Amino acid sequence: MTGTEEMTPTEGPAVNSRDSLDSSAFDTAPAGDAVRVTGVDKVFAAKGGAVEALSGIDLTVGPGEFVSLIGPSGCGKSTLMRLVADLDQPTAGTVEVFGKSAAQARRDQDYGIAFQQAGLLPWRTVAGNIALPLELHRVGKAERKERVAELAELVGLEAFVDRHPDQLSGGMQQRVAIARALAERPRLLLMDEPFGALDEMTRERMQSELARIAGETGAAVVFVTHSIPEAVFLSDRVVVMSPRPGRVSGIVTTGIPRSVARDEALREASVFFEKVTEVREALHGAPVAKAAREQR
Numbered sequence: 001m002t003g004t005e006e007m008t009p010t011e012g013p014a015v016n017s018r019d020s021l022d023s024s025a026f027d028t029a030p031a032g033d034a035v036r037v038t039g040v041d042k043v044f045a046a047k048g049g050a051v052e053a054l055s056g057i058d059l060t061v062g063p064g065e066f067v068s069l070i071g072p073s074g075c076g077k078s079t080l081m082r083l084v085a086d087l088d089q090p091t092a093g094t095v096e097v098f099g100k101s102a103a104q105a106r107r108d109q110d111y112g113i114a115f116q117q118a119g120l121l122p123w124r125t126v127a128g129n130i131a132l133p134l135e136l137h138r139v140g141k142a143e144r145k146e147r148v149a150e151l152a153e154l155v156g157l158e159a160f161v162d163r164h165p166d167q168l169s170g171g172m173q174q175r176v177a178i179a180r181a182l183a184e185r186p187r188l189l190l191m192d193e194p195f196g197a198l199d200e201m202t203r204e205r206m207q208s209e210l211a212r213i214a215g216e217t218g219a220a221v222v223f224v225t226h227s228i229p230e231a232v233f234l235s236d237r238v239v240v241m242s243p244r245p246g247r248v249s250g251i252v253t254t255g256i257p258r259s260v261a262r263d264e265a266l267r268e269a270s271v272f273f274e275k276v277t278e279v280r281e282a283l284h285g286a287p288v289a290k291a292a293r294e295q296r
């Protein structure tokens with residue numbers, strides 16, 4: 001037994017206790033937040049009319065905090081990630097990363113990104129793709145080689161470093177993208193369904209590796225997933241979003257301290273099942289509340 005079964009949902013680091021949707025909770029957030037999204041709306045101009053993707057999003061992610069975004073397809077999870085990464089701009093509201101504008105944080109390469117599409121350079125080998133951010137930051141050749149070998153091993157691709165992306169499976173390509181995002185040990189990782197294409201066993205291994213890496217590096221992580229167990233397993237807080245226009249409809253604090261290893265024992269712990277149920281109910285509406293509504 002790991003001790004996880006003895007945990008109560010209320011335990012956990014102070015930084016993770018902000019599960020209130022009251023906006024005053026955000027006002028008291030420490031200045032050093034990794035991400036601070038305030039009053040963000042996003043409207044897309046589309047052929048058939050405007051698409052309101054996000055509405056009134058307030059969200060902070062503390063330094064070293066692991067936050068997952070979960071919600072129905074089309075609720076704006078990827079849009080929110082793209083705004084944080086400065087790949088698109090909000091229609092209203094502000095996005096700050098480590099107290100800077102999202103644009104400045106992008107210029108300073110304050111975060112690593114691993115999105116749904118691996119986005120690898122087809123003419124580069126696996127090693128060349130992983131090394132890219134290191135080259136951009138002029139890391140010396142010897143150090144680069146060492147780091148690439150370390151990362152390739154971490155994602156289980158040490159035998160494939162000389163291959164090109166088109167010689168890899170989709171899951172392997174995604175692992176290269178994850179290794180590349182981790183190359184510079186960023187203080188913030190933005191990950192949009194990075195494990196979606198992986199088989200279940202590899203996915204679980206990658207989850208444990210990611211938790212370990214995030215713990216070791218102290219990186220904050222914003223993680224989009226469709227998997228409730230994955231969100232609970234990894235996160236300090238799970239942010240539940242409503243159908244379009246996406247709003248934050250609930251936040252579940254898992255209360256699973258970082259000191260608890262993300263391993264098989266946790267997957268079988270009662271606190272894990274309780275939190276999976278809590279997130280499921282937040283997504284679909286609690287059965288009791290739902291039944292009461294239906295009787296009205």
Ligand SMILES: Nc1ncnc2c1ncn2[C@@H]1O[C@H](COP(=O)(O)OP(=O)(O)OP(=O)(O)O)[C@@H](O)[C@H]1O
Pocket residue numbers: 044045046051052053071072073074075076077078079080244
């Ligand atoms: N560039 C765009 N132009 C017009 N509409 C867009 C654009 N990008 C996203 N949308 C719309 O905004 C909404 C939110 O999309 P988004 O991809 O952020 O959702 P999501 O929650 O990530 O979905 P999924 O879970 O399926 O990946 C959707 O209705 C989508 O069609």
